[in-house]
Amino acid sequence: MVGISLEEALDLLEQASRIDIKVEKLLLHAANGRILAKDYYAPISNPPFDRSPLDGYAFKAEDSSGASMDRPVTLKVKGVVYAGEYYEAEVNNQEAVRIMTGAPIPKGCDCVLRQEDTDEGEVEVQIYKALKPFDNYCFKGEDIKEGHLLLKAGEKLSPVKLGILASMGFQEVEVRQPLRMGLLCTGDELTPIGEDLKLGKIYNANEVMIQTKAMELGIQIQVLKMQQDTPEAVAKCLEEHWDEIDLMVTTGGVSVGKKDIMHDVINLLGAKRLFWRIAIQPGTPVLAACYKEKLLIGLSGNPFAALANFELIIRPVVAYLTQDEMLKPIHTTGIMENEFKKKSIKRRFIRAYFEDGKVKLNHNNHASGALYTMSLCNALIDIPAGSTGLDIGEEVKVILVDTRG
Numbered sequence: 570m571v572g573i574s575l576e577e578a579l580d581l582l583e584q585a586s587r588i589d590i591k592v593e594k595l596l597l598h599a600a601n602g603r604i605l606a607k608d609y610y611a612p613i614s615n616p617p618f619d620r621s622p623l624d625g626y627a628f629k630a631e632d633s634s635g636a637s638m639d640r641p642v643t644l645k646v647k648g649v650v651y652a653g654e655y656y657e658a659e660v661n662n663q664e665a666v667r668i669m670t671g672a673p674i675p676k677g678c679d680c681v682l683r684q685e686d687t688d689e690g691e692v693e694v695q696i697y698k699a700l701k702p703f704d705n706y707c708f709k710g711e712d713i714k715e716g717h718l719l720l721k722a723g724e725k726l727s728p729v730k731l732g733i734l735a736s737m738g739f740q741e742v743e744v745r746q747p748l749r750m751g752l753l754c755t756g757d758e759l760t761p762i763g764e765d766l767k768l769g770k771i772y773n774a775n776e777v778m779i780q781t782k783a784m785e786l787g788i789q790i791q792v793l794k795m796q797q798d799t800p801e802a803v804a805k806c807l808e809e810h811w812d813e814i815d816l817m818v819t820t821g822g823v824s825v826g827k828k829d830i831m832h833d834v835i836n837l838l839g840a841k842r843l844f845w846r847i848a849i850q851p852g853t854p855v856l857a858a859c860y861k862e863k864l865l866i867g868l869s870g871n872p873f874a875a876l877a878n879f880e881l882i883i884r885p886v887v888a889y890l891t892q893d894e895m896l897k898p899i900h901t902t903g904i905m906e907n908e909f910k911k912k913s914i915k916r917r918f919i920r921a922y923f924e925d926g927k928v929k930l931n932h933n934n935h936a937s938g939a940l941y942t943m944s945l946c947n948a949l950i951d952i953p954a955g956s957t958g959l960d961i962g963e964e965v966k967v968i969l970v971d972t973r974g
């Protein structure tokens with residue numbers, strides 16, 4: 570079998586990298602999707618005071634005893650309190666305060682009656698309903714109690730979590746800086762999109778695919794442009810940008826051909842080779858090296874192989890480097906609805922459509938160089954080494970690839 574196992578490769582990558590993700594302070598609106606750098610505790614309670622959940626009247630519940638439409642109780646309206654205001658005076662028996670939703674409940678009151686159950690009187694109010702203490706009463710700290718651990722270091726910020734921080738008065742938040750990834754697609758045959766395609770050339774599908782995949786993971790991606798497909802030019806380009814990135818990814822040039830230059834590139838850089846070739850297909854010839862404690866991972870140039878390499882290798886490495894558990898591949902199992910035959914006994918990942926526990930092969934082009942059929946799929950099926958295919962009804966291991974960033 571050619572190459573080390575996928576699991577051994579991931580271990581080697583994890584052991585080799587020593588990057589230090591820095592912390593920065595961001596205004597809340599700029600921090601969505603970022604990873605918290607520290608624990609956040611509630612500096613105040615929310616709501617910060619006992620408040621009314623209704624527009625109505627606040628009073629002592631005991632004063633409404635026996636009240637009904639037929640036998641209303643009359644209370645003196647002592648004042649009015651709006652949301653954002655504070656009613657200072659103590660409210661006594663037989664008194665009420667006109668209160669609006671969100672306003673602090675005045676001292677002495679222990680309930681609020683909605684205005685629809687009164688005559689809405691301004692000087693005196695007729696109460697049509699009896700209440701118990703703390704009916705329609707929203708307590709201080711009902712949402713969040715002061716001192717409560719709100720969010721933990723390592724959590725990913727979302728609009729709801731940012732709203733919680735805002736409710737606590739935080740203006741800024743300490744987050745980890747995003748992982749910086751460089752991307753260089755090698756190959757003389759590559760034509761930048763927008764230019765005319767000459768004979769023998771192809772458009773560069775990998776660049777935007779890997780770039781946007783990385784963006785989905787919250788990575789700060791820097792796309793490098795190659796001048797010439799030579800080991801010297803590529804090594805120079807990588808070296809020039811090495812200090813600006815935490816992880817470098819390339820595509821193409823990792824196999825055995827005369828222009829498979831990435832082997833020479835790592836030698837020219839003086840990088841330490843970690844492995845070449847993994848016992849999987851597609852994407853067998855992945856090449857990994859470590860240079861100045863950062864990883865250089867050379868993915869196969871075939872677009873589907875590059876995508877599979879990204880999901881199987883780059884994604885877990887990024888999850889490890891950023892300590893973001895959410896980025897890890899999602900593994901599940903499914904039942905085959907079609908059969909699949911293969912000649913090689915190599916461990917193979919094929920593209921498929923997974924839904925409700927069922928795995929469908931809705932196409933028959935599984936080639937590494939074919940990308941289109943991946944657009945009909947949302948999963949990779951892990952066919953173990955030794956197997957020559959899958960039968961209808963067989964349970965298989967599934968990795969979901971497009972359900973979340």
Ligand SMILES: Nc1nc2c(c(=O)[nH]1)N[C@H]1C(S)=C(S)[C@@H](COP(=O)(O)OP(=O)(O)OC[C@H]3O[C@@H](n4cnc5c(N)ncnc54)[C@H](O)[C@@H]3O)O[C@H]1N2
Nearest residue numbers: 754756773774775821822823824829852853869870871874
């Ligand atoms: N004699 C052998 N030949 C090959 C072997 C082998 O073991 N012995 N392995 C094959 C396997 S498996 C793969 S995978 C490919 C990997 O090749 P490279 O990673 O070195 O990639 P390239 O040769 O540069 O390109 C492969 C293929 O993909 C196209 N390509 C490259 N970059 C892009 C891009 N950015 N966008 C779209 N398409 C791209 C390129 O034109 C080639 O067709 O090697 C096999 N060969």
Ligand code: MOO
Nearest residue numbers: 851852853874937
């Ligand atoms: O490993 Mo390659 O990706 O078969 O084509």
